[in-house]
Amino acid sequence: MRMFLRQSLERDNVDLGVLLGTPVLVGSGWWYARSADSGPNLFTALVEQAGLKLQAERAKVRFGLRRTNRSAMRLVECCLVAACVLTLLAVNVRADITARWELHADFDDRRIPGASGDCTFRQDGRRFSGRCEDATVIGEVKGESVTWRLTPAGTHDSMIFTGMLDDDDTVIVGRFTYAGKGNGSFLAVRRKTT
Helix, strand or coil: CHHHHHHHHHHCCCCHHHHHCEEEEECCEEEEECCCCCCCCHHHHHHHHHCEEEEEECCEEEEEECCCCHHHHHHHHHHHHHHHHHHHHHCCCCCCCCEEEEEEEEECCCCCCCEEEEEEEEEECCEEEEEECCEEEEEEEECCEEEEEEECCCCCCCEEEEEEECCCCCEEEEEEEECCCEEEEEEEEECCCC
């Protein structure tokens, strides 16, 4: 599909750099980065290079073409397919953090001792719950961002953890806040299943 699209756009003399930007390898795939001075975006390029004119009307949207030859129609089809593919690639895939995790937390004030514990998280959609030793955990995953509230057993205290997952969803690194005690940093490592 990508090869067909590239050949179609090159055959019709469309500048791919204007449409997509500079290719950049991010994680396991290629993304297209555009700088502020890189020219028009995809929709402006469709108007300027393909002659596509989007015209809004009350309760209707009409697509009109200034040029009606076959190559222009093919170009519009290819650009719309490219836009759909790029949109699908940009959709965040939700991480699944259901597993056992080893949590290490250290206060910024080194006079307060840090702690470590064994945690178990069970995720349902964006939300998750679980336990860290004798404390309860309730949290949420948004893309690569993970936030949870840890409440130690027998107390009304709570710690708020906010961190980022790595690309493999095996490490969470971030900061925590413990009301009345202080702030610090934490590292959570997914335990391998045996």
